[in-house]
Amino acid sequence: MTYLNPISIFWMFILTAFILHKLRKKKTSKIVFIITITCLFLSTVTPLPVWLIHNLEQHYPVYKPSGNERLPVLVLGNYHADDTSLYPSQKLSAQSLQRVTEGVRIYKLQSSCPITFSGFAVNDKISTGKVGSEAAVSLxxxxxxxxxxxxxxxxxxxxxxxxxxxxxxxxxxLVTSATHMPRAMAVFEKLGMKPIAAPTGFLIKEGTKESVYNWWPSSMKLFYTEAAMYEYSAQLYYKWFK
Structure with missing residues (x-):
């Protein structure tokens, strides 16, 4: 996600504006600077980042079992740290842990079922799928x-x-983060499978005293912008090249 980091993009544009200014292209430099400040404003102050994330997360509702279904569960991977001093659940990234706990919740609702954990090995050591499985067993x-x-x-x-x-x-x-779910469902369905969405790890949560759509400057909005940029660009990539 680094290549879509709004902070990195911001500094690249600022550097570009500075170089243009030094090259005496002051009008172009001014335009680049104004665009940069506008993008930073949209990314950290306006409700736009919240709307972008909320739009992704509202595609599928929270999973609630119907009848006596006993369906297999697939928990998609994210990341983990190969820190031997930590327990499996502590090694998982926040998103991975949210996915694992949702998988466990569904597993218990169905009075047990086959549950699959995916994810590759970081630094060619233990895989995220293996760590997720160990965390689930501990739960x-x-x-x-x-x-x-x-x-x-x-x-x-x-x-x-x-x-x-x-x-x-x-x-x-299919268990994955709510922001990732639209892309994941599209990929699995395109390959002819029949997934049932079970989103988790919602970033935008209603019910607080203040509206989530506010105009307060926030570093969290910058995080939302980065997450949204990644997901929307990944959706386009999968649509065009996969």
Whole structure:
């Protein structure tokens, strides 16, 4: 996500404006500077970042089981740290932990079911799928119900590996972050599978005293901007090239 970091882009534009100014292209420099400040304003002050994230997160509702379904669960990976001093749940990134705990919640609602954890190995050590599985077991999942897909490095590879192993006939519950869910569902469905969305890790949560759509400057809005830029650009990439 680094290449879409708004702070990095901001400083690149500021540097460009400075170089243009030194080259005596003052009018162009001024235009670049104004564009930079406008983008920074939109990214940190306006409600736009909140709207962009909320728009992604509202595609699918929170998963609630219907009837006596006992469907397999697939928990998509994110990242983890290879810190041997930490327990599995503590090694996981915030997004990975949210996905694992949602998978465990669904597992317990269904009175156990096959639950698959995907994710590649960081630095060629233990895979995120393996760490996610260990964290789930520590939260009450039976080891015999866990399946690990340690090879996939991105959403498209996760879909390909899952399809190769389990086919396309049966429905399954797909667990991932709410912002990532629209892209994940599109990828799995395009490959002929039948996922049921179970989003988690919602960034925008209603119900507080103040409206989430406010005009207060916030570093969190900058984070929302970065997350939204990544997801929308990734959606376009998958649409055009996958």
């Amino acid at each position: 009450g999942v039976s080891p015999k119900d866990t399946i690990i897909l340690p090879a996939p490095r991105n959403t498209y590879e996760e879909a390909l590996v899952y399809k190769k192993r389990f086919g396309t006939k049966n429905k399954f519950i």
